[in-house]
Every structure is written in C-alpha cells, then in structure tokens.
Amino acid sequence: DAGITQSPRHKVTETGTPVTLRCHQTENHRYMYWYRQDPGHGLRLIHYSYGVKDTDKGEVSDGYSVSRSKTEDFLLTLESATSSQTSVYFCAISGGGRYTEAFFGQGTRLTVV
Amino acid sequence: GESVGLHLPTLSVQEGDNSIINCAYSNSASDYFIWYKQESGKGPQFIIDIRSNMDKRQGQRVTVLLNKTVKHLSLQIAATQPGDSAVYFCAENMRGSGGGADGLTFGKGTHLIIQP
Numbered sequence: 001d002a003g004i005t006q007s008p009r010h011k012v013t014e015t016g017t018p019v020t021l022r023c024h025q026t027e028n029h030r031y032m033y034w035y036r037q038d039p040g041h042g043l044r045l046i047h048y049s050y051g052v053k054d055t056d057k058g059e060v061s062d063g064y065s066v067s068r069s070k071t072e073d074f075l076l077t078l079e080s081a082t083s084s085q086t087s088v089y090f091c092a093i094s095g096g097g098r099y100t101e102a103f104f105g106q107g108t109r110l111t112v113v
Numbered sequence: 114g115e116s117v118g119l120h121l122p123t124l125s126v127q128e129g130d131n132s133i134i135n136c137a138y139s140n141s142a143s144d145y146f147i148w149y150k151q152e153s154g155k156g157p158q159f160i161i162d163i164r165s166n167m168d169k170r171q172g173q174r175v176t177v178l179l180n181k182t183v184k185h186l187s188l189q190i191a192a193t194q195p196g197d198s199a200v201y202f203c204a205e206n207m208r209g210s211g212g213g214a215d216g217l218t219f220g221k222g223t224h225l226i227i228q229p
C-alpha cells in the first residue's frame with residue numbers, strides 16, 4: 001500500500017463535533033491528497049498539499065481544513081461534522097510531476113450521526 | 114457533469130474470458146490517463162497508465178487502449194481470474210502544467226464480476 005497509513009480506519013461521531021483524520025506516509029513523497037468517495041460520485045478531491053505548510057483546496061473543500069507540519073503527515077479536520085460528511089475518506093500520495101500516479105491508503109470510514 | 118465516465122456500471126464475465134472495461138472522457142486537453150482497481154473495503158490500486166502520445170500500453174495481463182479521436186479509453190484484462198473481481202475506474206489529468214496529481218478527475222467506476 002505504498003507506505004500509507006490512515007487513522008482511524010473507522011469512526012462514528014456526532015453532528016457538530018470536530019473530527020481529525022490522519023494520514024502518514026513513509027515514502028517521502030512531496031504531494032499528499034485527501035479524497036472522499038461516495039456512491040454515485042466517485043473520488044472527489046478535498047484538499048491537497050504540495051509541501052510542508054503548502055496546501056490548496058480541491059473540488060469539495062467546504063467544511064474541511066488541512067494541515068501539514070511534516071512531510072510524512074497530512075491531517076484532515078472537520079471543524080463541525082455534518083451528516084453530509086458521512087463518507088469514506090482516502091489519503092493519497094504522489095511524487096509530483098506532470099505524469100504521475102497517485103497511490104492510495106486503505107481509507108477511513110466516517111459516519112456522522 | 115463528469116468529464117470522465119464509464120459506459121457500464123456492472124460487467125459480468127466468465128472466468129478465463131477476456132474483459133474489456135470502457136471509459137469516455139470529454140476534455141481534449143487531457144494528456145495522461147490512469148486505470149485503478151478497487152477491491153471491497155480497500156483503497157484504489159494503480160494498474161496501468163498511458164500518456165496521450167501513445168495509443169496502447171501493455172502490462173501483465175492488462176492492456177490500455179487510447180483513442181483520442183473519440184476520446185475513449187479502455188482496459189482489457191486477459192484470462193480473467195476470480196481475483197480480478199473489483200471496481201475499476203479511470204482517471205484523467207486535465208492540468209496543462211506540471212505539478213502533482215491534483216488535476217486527476219476520476220470516473221465513477223465499473224464493477225467487474227467474475228462468474229465461475
């Protein structure tokens with residue numbers, strides 16, 4: 001799995017609570033990404049990082065924030081979880097460059113009740 | 114709507130037969146394409162990629178064909194095995210400049226079912 005660890009793997013939380021998902025890589029890749037996967041929508045990019053402290057928004061960034069203080073860690077935070085954020089979240093990494101594939105972690109299943 | 118899509122949501126094939134999974138894209142500026150395989154409960158796994166300066170690329174038991182004229186991409190799996198059961202989806206990179214994979218757009222996927 002390309003040296004990517006996501007934690008937790010499963011989480012149930014209540015509406016309105018903050019939630020942080022962690023992605024840890026051992027590949028020393030420059031780029032890291034957070035996606036969500038929902039039935040009928042495929043994978044959608046939430047935020048990505050192109051270096052320590054360098055992040056940018058993706059297609060569905062509203063309600064999410066990220067931080068990257070070290071090359072190996074990329075955190076995704078839901079400041080106040082909503083039921084619409086119930087999803088499977090995937091972290092991915094890539095080495096950068098125009099023609100580069102992304103390698104994915106195993107995912108975190110988040111349920112907001 | 115999605116610029117990357119698949120023609121069939123489910124494909125059922127006999128074990129040992131060849132499988133062909135299709136994907137359409139709409140952006141003529143896309144110049145890099147990837148096929149991923151996703152097994153139940155797991156993350157997407159890279160299978161094969163192709164750049165737009167190529168029409169065909171082969172891997173182990175898999176071949177990707179790119180038809181830029183009709184903006185069509187296909188994944189052929191030879192001698193399908195039970196372990197090939199998964200959702201397969203394509204991705205295209207529409208970004209015109211360098212950088213990472215943030216320009217990747219993913220299709221919704223085709224569920225490949227292997228009949229014994």
